[in-house]
Amino acid sequence: MKRNVDHATEAVWAGEKAYRVHGASQVPVVNSVAYNYDDLDHWYQVAIGEEDGHIYGRNTNPTVASFEDKIKQMEGAEAATSFSTGMAAISNTLHTFLRPGDRVVSIKDTYGGTNKIFTEFLPKLDIEIELCETGNHEAMENEIKKGCRLIHLETPTNPTVKITDIERIAELAREQDALLVVDNTFATPILQNPLSLGADLVIHSATKFLGGHADALGGVLCGRKDLVEQVFHYREINGATMDPNAAYLMIRGMKTLDLRVWKQTENAGRLAEYLSNHPAVAEVFYPGLEDHPNHEIAKKQMKGFGSMFSFSLHGGMDAVKEVLPRLEFANRAANLGAVETTVGPARTTSHVESTPEERAELGIAEGLIRYSAGIESFDDLKQDLENALQALNVSNAQS
Numbered sequence: 001m002k003r004n005v006d007h008a009t010e011a012v013w014a015g016e017k018a019y020r021v022h023g024a025s026q027v028p029v030v031n032s033v034a035y036n037y038d039d040l041d042h043w044y045q046v047a048i049g050e051e052d053g054h055i056y057g058r059n060t061n062p063t064v065a066s067f068e069d070k071i072k073q074m075e076g077a078e079a080a081t082s083f084s085t086g087m088a089a090i091s092n093t094l095h096t097f098l099r100p101g102d103r104v105v106s107i108k109d110t111y112g113g114t115n116k117i118f119t120e121f122l123p124k125l126d127i128e129i130e131l132c133e134t135g136n137h138e139a140m141e142n143e144i145k146k147g148c149r150l151i152h153l154e155t156p157t158n159p160t161v162k163i164t165d166i167e168r169i170a171e172l173a174r175e176q177d178a179l180l181v182v183d184n185t186f187a188t189p190i191l192q193n194p195l196s197l198g199a200d201l202v203i204h205s206a207t208k209f210l211g212g213h214a215d216a217l218g219g220v221l222c223g224r225k226d227l228v229e230q231v232f233h234y235r236e237i238n239g240a241t242m243d244p245n246a247a248y249l250m251i252r253g254m255k256t257l258d259l260r261v262w263k264q265t266e267n268a269g270r271l272a273e274y275l276s277n278h279p280a281v282a283e284v285f286y287p288g289l290e291d292h293p294n295h296e297i298a299k300k301q302m303k304g305f306g307s308m309f310s311f312s313l314h315g316g317m318d319a320v321k322e323v324l325p326r327l328e329f330a331n332r333a334a335n336l337g338a339v340e341t342t343v344g345p346a347r348t349t350s351h352v353e354s355t356p357e358e359r360a361e362l363g364i365a366e367g368l369i370r371y372s373a374g375i376e377s378f379d380d381l382k383q384d385l386e387n388a389l390q391a392l393n394v395s396n397a398q399s
């Protein structure tokens with residue numbers, strides 16, 4: 001598909017036609033572990049990669065390939081390869097490119113699981129990790145200039161939605177011959193395309209917005225063919241393969257990605273605005289708010305500010321325990337990016353893997369609430385928050 005086609009159209013049509021069979025208008029779920037070859041020479045040619053085809057499900061599968069094709073086109077990438085989860089995409093990518101003695105520069109605010117790879121697992125392999133203050137570009141540039149093999153970014157971050165300038169870091173990464181990997185889970189390809197900003201590789205937890213319905217796990221990596229092929233090889237051997245049923249749910253979910261993300265972004269923007277004027281609310285973090293420290297960078301590199309925000313209440317964790325159970329139109333769950341509004345304290349969602357001390361160091365208050373805006377009506381979501389916050393008996397200056 002040509003790149004001048006809009007994301008909304010790609011979401012529906014990209015990676016579809018080549019995978020259909022029997023005249024069906026939808027991509028089939030191919031539940032087959034292996035593929036039959038009566039012609040042994042053909043089988044051999046496919047096995048050594050000389051001819052197209054599938055051999056064994058750990059390596060490739062047609063439904064999974066259709067999903068990879070769709071996201072590849074939406075990210076404007078040469079190639080894509082998928083995984084059983086977002087964390088598998090991240091860990092397989094890191095393990096493909098890193099060797100003992102290598103140095104990695106990243107940020108303090110990565111997703112909790114990613115942070116654990118950096119602080120718990122990679123150091124055991126004699127890989128040095130430097131985690132910089134998120135959003136402090138000078139500090140990060142100084143660390144990159146000391147030399148590093150790989151830079152891992154996540155922007156916006158989870159849950160305090162901090163922003164890093166991808167283009168600025170990409171320029172230095174090229175100079176230093178370091179690979180720049182960007183976790184684009186929060187922005188989705190609808191709002192941000194890191195490859196067009198100079199990143200080498202982009203990762204998604206497909207579990208979140210791509211699937212969009214909180215019913216399937218998956219991860220995906222997009223980028224230059226020679227790089228993606230190396231990670232594909234690591235994954236086909238090490239085995240964190242996406243299931244074809246999950247791939248089907250991703251394909252189906254992605255058809256509405258554009259619709260969902262814009263609606264969710266509008267809801268998040270208006271709710272963040274509403275909460276920032278509410279007397280019971282201490283702080284609101286949303287890149288669309290003008291007082292967000294990197295609002296201008298977000299405006300430059302994103303088409304919209306996204307559907308994730310977080311906020312804290314004056315009453316701390318006690319107030320959170322009063323308010324969250326009262327929300328009628330929200331799942332209280334450790335997930336995000338679904339059609340349903342989903343809320344939870346950071347301490348039981350994004351940073352459940354961190355200790356209270358680690359969260360404090362990241363500026364994540366124990367009472368910080370992560371809010372993933374769903375596709376419900378804004379008026380209903382606002383009313384729901386208003387009703388729940390009323391339980392705190394704080395006089396509302398607005399009303």
Ligand SMILES: *Cc1c(COP(=O)(O)O)cnc(C)c1O
Binds near residue numbers: 086
């Ligand atoms: C959820 C998430 C991940 C991990 O994805 P899983 O599919 O749960 O393994 C990685 N990065 C970000 C930003 C996430 O939100």
